[in-house]
Amino acid sequence: MRADSETIEPGKADVLARGCSSPIKTATGVWVRCGSRIKSKCASCAELYRGDWAAIARSGVFDGPVERYRFYLLTLTAPSFGRVHRVPRSGPAPRCGCGSAHSAADAALRGVPLDPAQYDYAGQVAWNRDAGVLWDRTRRRLRDRWDSLEYFIVREWQDRGVLHVHAIVRVARVEAPPAERLRDAARTATAVSKVDGSVVEWGAQAQCDAFRADGDGAKTIWYLSKALNYVLKDVATDAGEVPVEVWRHQVALGDAARRMRCSGVCEPQNCSSLVHKRFGSRSQVVSASRRTKHRPGWSFTGLTRTVQRRLRREWWESQQSGAGDASPTVAPAPLEGLAARSRRELVARGWAAP
Structure with missing residues (x-):
């Protein structure tokens, strides 16, 4: 654990605890997920995105x-x-245009042009x-x-x-x-x-x-x-x-x-x-x-990511109903809309969005 963990705002700490690696603070002071779709940037948000779409895919086949x-x-x-290196994913290697018979060890060359000047x-x-x-x-x-x-x-x-x-x-x-x-x-x-x-x-x-x-x-x-x-x-x-x-x-x-x-x-x-x-x-x-x-x-059932976000938000609000008058400092996973708006604000200011 980081030495300065006590200085992290409670709302941000809650979002971090749910797996989001780059929480965003909105103009209203609420911490939300970053909403990134790239695993190397935030595996948790990317998995949430993948899971939502996988459910929609299944809905149009099985429901x-x-x-x-x-x-x-x-x-x-x-x-x-243009011509590119031919590197097999498995099995025997065909002869590449560069004259070599690449193996799986050359996987990084797959798709790289043989002659960049002509590509x-x-x-x-x-x-x-x-x-x-x-x-x-x-x-x-x-x-x-x-x-x-x-x-x-x-x-x-x-x-x-x-x-x-x-x-x-x-x-x-x-x-x-x-x-x-x-x-x-x-x-x-x-x-x-x-x-x-x-x-x-x-x-x-x-x-x-x-x-x-x-x-x-x-x-x-x-x-x-x-x-x-x-x-x-x-x-x-x-x-x-x-x-x-x-x-x-x-x-x-x-x-x-x-x-x-x-x-x-x-x-x-x-x-x-x-x-x-x-x-x-x-x-x-x-x-x-x-x-x-x-x-x-x-989707046979009309399932969309908007519907999924609404269902998650309703679940979160139901969990907060017994929390008394204390105002929550962290938003639920489905509030990607707020995160998207926040990212647009950051881009408008010339900053790099997470």
Whole structure:
């Protein structure tokens, strides 16, 4: 325990005791969780975020009349922006373009360009920037063909520093297509960048597999939960000894993202958008189709993170009801909204948000 632990405010100490490593004090004097989604910054808040989305994913597969639907696991990738090192995750090693047959010990080199001078860094960060627009166009295209389609999507970082997409797709059996037809309809979708007017498209590699909710459903949810664990880590490699080529690659990506225009009116040298710090990415890590007047949404029960936060807040308030007149100095885990507002205040002041 730290020697100065007695000087920590009670509210902050309570939040720290619940696992949050970087509590935030709001303007009203209440200590709340930092709400970080990155494990290396706050494992507790990142796990809360992952658990909420995993519950929503399960809700859209197991909490309704699943016999009326067909389910698919759809994977879409980004185009190539240059040749990279080929490092196997297991099994025999194919010969890499650098002339070597890499082993698992060279895992840190996976996704690093063979020729950085020829690699299209600007194109890659621009694709990350426009990936959300491309998915929106893909979603609309799929729904034009299969009106009952609902989805749960996880955006995962590939080793080269570009996003790809895993989506669980649900379609009513009366109109459910073969898996390869859905895959081709998604992969061939295109969009136009709102920033520079360029055409944005998926890479050639795509996969779509149908599965049964009462068979492979649990396995598929586990896979996406594992993907969530991965994307909540930092993009930087976790390897103990990192080759200098890895850092050069990440520095080049960061430099390209800082030079990139994130909107039609963006002046990169004066823009404070976080897009310039995320290798161009502006999309949320996870999302799902929402319930509307005309659509059931992904979750059969209408479960969202807003609902989960409300339920946790109601539970916390019920626990405080017998605490007398003493005003609580710490907010419950679900008050991420206050934390988000506080982070925006910090950013507005020019400080680094936790």
